[in-house]
Amino acid sequence: MNEWHTRPLRVVDPEIAEAILRETERQARGLELIASENFVSEAVLEAMGSVFTNKYAEGYPGKRYYGGCEFVDVVESLAIQRAKQLFGAEHVNVQPYSGSQANMAVYIAVLQPGDTILGMNLSHGGHLTHGHPLNFSGKYFRVIPYGVNRETEQLDYEELERLAHEHRPKMIVCGASAYPRVIDFERIAAIAREVGAVVMADIAHIAGFVATGLHPSPVPHCDFVTTTTHKTLRGPRAGLIMCKEKYAREIDRAVFPCVQGGPHVHIIAAKAVCFKEAMQPEFRAYQEQVIKNARVLAEELARAGYRIVSGGTDTHLVLVDVFSRGLTGKQAESALERAGITVNKNTIPFDTQPPMV
Structure with a gap:
C-alpha cells in the first residue's frame, strides 16, 4: 500500500481536518435543538467510514x-x-x-x-x-x-x-x-x-x-x-x-x-x-425521554409568555411564535446561537413573514 493511502487527514488536508475538529467542538459544547438533526453512535460512524x-x-x-x-x-x-x-x-x-x-x-x-x-x-x-x-x-x-x-x-x-x-x-x-x-x-x-x-x-x-x-x-x-x-x-x-x-x-x-x-x-x-x-430497549427509553423533554420545554416557554403553535407538542418538535413577542425567527435564531443554543427559524401556519426573516 502506497504512503498516500495511509497518511492521516491532518497531514493530507489540514484545512479540512481543522474544520472537522472545530465542528466536533461546536457540537460538544453547544445545545443542538434543530429537530432534523441528531447524534449518531460511534458504531454508525464506523460503518459510514468503512x-x-x-x-x-x-x-x-x-x-x-x-x-x-x-x-x-x-x-x-x-x-x-x-x-x-x-x-x-x-x-x-x-x-x-x-x-x-x-x-x-x-x-x-x-x-x-x-x-x-x-x-x-x-x-x-x-x-x-x-x-x-x-x-x-x-x-x-x-x-x-x-x-x-x-x-x-x-x-x-x-x-x-x-x-x-x-x-x-x-x-x-x-x-x-x-x-x-x-x-x-x-x-x-x-x-x-x-x-x-x-x-x-x-x-x-x-x-x-x-x-x-x-x-x-x-x-x-x-x-x-x-x-x-x-x-x-x-x-x-x-x-x-x-x-x-x-x-x-x-x-x-x-x-x-x-x-x-x-x-x-x-x-x-x-x-x-x-x-x-x-430495536434495543434503551432506544424506546430514549424516544420517550425526547417527547417528555419537548413537552416540558413547550410548557415552560408558554409559562414565560411565548405562544406555542397548536398549543403544545406530541413529538420532538416545538414550534414557537416569536413574532408575537416582537421578534423575527432570524433574530431569535441568532440570539440563541450567541448563547450556544442551535435552533432553526421556520414558518408557522398563516405566517405573513418571508421564510428567511
Missing part, C-alpha cells in the same frame, strides 16, 4: 451489474430484514440517498406528469417534496394543498376530505416537516380509499417514535411510507421506502435505474446498524 465506500454495486442483492458484491449483498440484505422487522413493512428499499429521493421514487412508481396529488402546505408544516411549486413535485404534478385549522393549528381533516372528494387526486401525501402533533394516518388512508387514491406517508421526523410504538404507525394503512434515517432514528443522512408487496417491483425500478445509480453501500451499512440499535 471500506464499503470503495464499492460500486448497481442493482439489488443477488442481481448486481458488478462483481465482488458478495459482502455488499450481506449488508443490504441485513438492512432490509431489519427495517422490515422494525416497522412491520411488507417490502423495503434501503437504497435512497435521501428522503427527497425516496419521495421522488414513489411518485415515479405510480404517477404520471400532470396527475393530481394532495399534499400538506409547506407553510402549514409540510415539506418541499409534498408539492411546493419550486420543487420537482410541484413542477410535474397538479398539487392541491391542504393545511391546518386556523383556530387549533392542527390538521384540518374535514378540509382534507372535502378537497379529496372535490379534486379526486391520484395520491394523497401525508406527513410533515414542521407539525408537532400526532397524525391520524388511518383516517387519511380511509379518505384516500373513498376517492380511489393511493397514500404516501412521509414519516421523516417521527420515524423513531413510529418504530417504538410512541406514534401510530402508517405502515398498516398506507400504500407507501418514506422516511429519512437520521432525525429521530439516529442513523446516517439517507432515505428509506416501505410499501405494500404489490408495489415492490415498481418501487425498486423507480429507485434504480430511474432515480439513482449505484447505492451508497457504506451508508446502507450504517442504516443496518441504526435499525439494529432502534
